[in-house]
Amino acid sequence: MAFLKVSGTKLVGGEGSEVVLRGAGLGGWMTMENFITGYPGCEFQVREALEGVLGEEKSNYFFDKFLEHFFTEKDAVFFRSLGLNCIRIAINYRHFEDDLNPRVLKKDAYKHLDRVINICAAQSIYTVIDMHTAPGGQSGGWHSDSGVHIAKFWVHKDFQDRLVWLWTDIAEHYKDNPWVAGYNVLNEPADPHPTHSGLITFYDRVYTAIRNVDLNHILFLDGNTFATDFSHFPENSGERWENTAYSIHDYAVYGFPNSPEPYERSGAQLERLRKTYERKRRWIDEKGLCAWNGEWGPVYARREYDAEETDQINERRYMVLEDQLQIYAQDKLSWSIWLYKDIGFQGMVYVSQLTPYMKLFKTFLERKHRLAVDAWGKDDKDVKHIYQPIVQLIKDSVSDDSNLKLYPPLWSVEERVTRLSRTMLVAEFLVKEWAEMFSGMDFANLEELAKSFRFENCEKREGLNKALRANAGL
Numbered sequence: 001m002a003f004l005k006v007s008g009t010k011l012v013g014g015e016g017s018e019v020v021l022r023g024a025g026l027g028g029w030m031t032m033e034n035f036i037t038g039y040p041g042c043e044f045q046v047r048e049a050l051e052g053v054l055g056e057e058k059s060n061y062f063f064d065k066f067l068e069h070f071f072t073e074k075d076a077v078f079f080r081s082l083g084l085n086c087i088r089i090a091i092n093y094r095h096f097e098d099d100l101n102p103r104v105l106k107k108d109a110y111k112h113l114d115r116v117i118n119i120c121a122a123q124s125i126y127t128v129i130d131m132h133t134a135p136g137g138q139s140g141g142w143h144s145d146s147g148v149h150i151a152k153f154w155v156h157k158d159f160q161d162r163l164v165w166l167w168t169d170i171a172e173h174y175k176d177n178p179w180v181a182g183y184n185v186l187n188e189p190a191d192p193h194p195t196h197s198g199l200i201t202f203y204d205r206v207y208t209a210i211r212n213v214d215l216n217h218i219l220f221l222d223g224n225t226f227a228t229d230f231s232h233f234p235e236n237s238g239e240r241w242e243n244t245a246y247s248i249h250d251y252a253v254y255g256f257p258n259s260p261e262p263y264e265r266s267g268a269q270l271e272r273l274r275k276t277y278e279r280k281r282r283w284i285d286e287k288g289l290c291a292w293n294g295e296w297g298p299v300y301a302r303r304e305y306d307a308e309e310t311d312q313i314n315e316r317r318y319m320v321l322e323d324q325l326q327i328y329a330q331d332k333l334s335w336s337i338w339l340y341k342d343i344g345f346q347g348m349v350y351v352s353q354l355t356p357y358m359k360l361f362k363t364f365l366e367r368k369h370r371l372a373v374d375a376w377g378k379d380d381k382d383v384k385h386i387y388q389p390i391v392q393l394i395k396d397s398v399s400d401d402s403n404l405k406l407y408p409p410l411w412s413v414e415e416r417v418t419r420l421s422r423t424m425l426v427a428e429f430l431v432k433e434w435a436e437m438f439s440g441m442d443f444a445n446l447e448e449l450a451k452s453f454r455f456e457n458c459e460k461r462e463g464l465n466k467a468l469r470a471n472a473g474l
């Protein structure tokens, strides 16, 4: 079997035939995330807290069982039955090395990644390995699992050295596997340097290190600032980084609770969808390079929180989804929707409310929702007023308005105050409580909880899957 390659603006398989990758991100697995599995804060925090409650052996057992049950052959069979052909697997560097023992590969580092890549290959599903978290954090987002909003990856060379070391190991490990479509070197970098020089230097270094051991695989490079900005990428990127595709993340504002207005498919709204997408990929097109949409997709209303408005909201979200799919189909764009499985906000399949895990965390999740502890698709109607005085204080106290505009530009003063005070500070106080819900559990209880994430214990988001299936084989 031939390796996928980049040829001009396209991905091609054996004998140069075009391959369009259409699939989903396996988020929440080897990078867990707060809204995906329901904990507060960051993955490293809940792992530490659970160890505090259960001890090392039981805590490791739970997370290992979680990884095992979250993705099995049944998931891959279902995924392929929709006609989808690629899964982007988000990984957390912490599975491979420890901050207190850097550059020492952990025992069993590849155990689950190998297993899932092989399960996918057996169903003719390609995989893209996505480095979702970097030592020190490559963005101020919870999804970089750093726990803070300053992305230290860009200011400590040693963090970068460690990631170059890790990618070299991963490339060595998978260099002969053609079912691995490629390596998504760094999810959503947010390098604050005015010329994005940290990112370009890192891409140069990691490119060279990977190419020294692996000439086969495609590199997927995200634009800076959450995969939206290529303005400082080198003029000669095409020659400088061979066999490379460029990744945008095309989240549409209409797919989220903070949409400026209800989505009705008006001419102006359709125009905005298309224009935003075209803006993100403009540089790639101008340079004649290959584009990949590595993340996109609406979130969905939940009956437990949105009551009788749920269906109407979701009909609108499905319209956004379908309109985005239509744009991508016209361009024969390869895409990876976010995401495959979660506890019921965005996933193609989601853990049933009847499972032990969802029953255990029911009231905890309701409180977390009311407090808007997660940033993604937040609904802050119950708590917004509490943070407004802080927002106002900052606005009133900073003399020059230009000083209110900090990096990243997507974060307004409101967004920054929210992110820091709710998703980091409030969340931190809930972490122990999350872990204490596991108190007194034995190995059998822990496996039962982990089994809640098995495919057979999940519901399917039929509207989403229907739209994906309709577009999968185009």
Ligand SMILES: O[C@@H]1[C@@H](O)[C@H](O[C@@H]2CO[C@@H](O[C@@H]3CO[C@@H](O)[C@H](O)[C@H]3O)[C@H](O)[C@H]2O)OC[C@H]1O
Pocket: 027, 033, 141, 143, 187, 188, 226, 228, 249, 250, 251, 252, 253, 276, 295, 376, 410
């Ligand atoms: O792990 C994922 C994570 O990768 C993802 O990150 C967010 C992506 O969207 C970012 O904002 C968008 C930037 O582009 C504009 O056009 C959109 O309107 C914005 O929504 C956001 O800052 C990132 O945190 O989020 C989901 C995680 O699970």
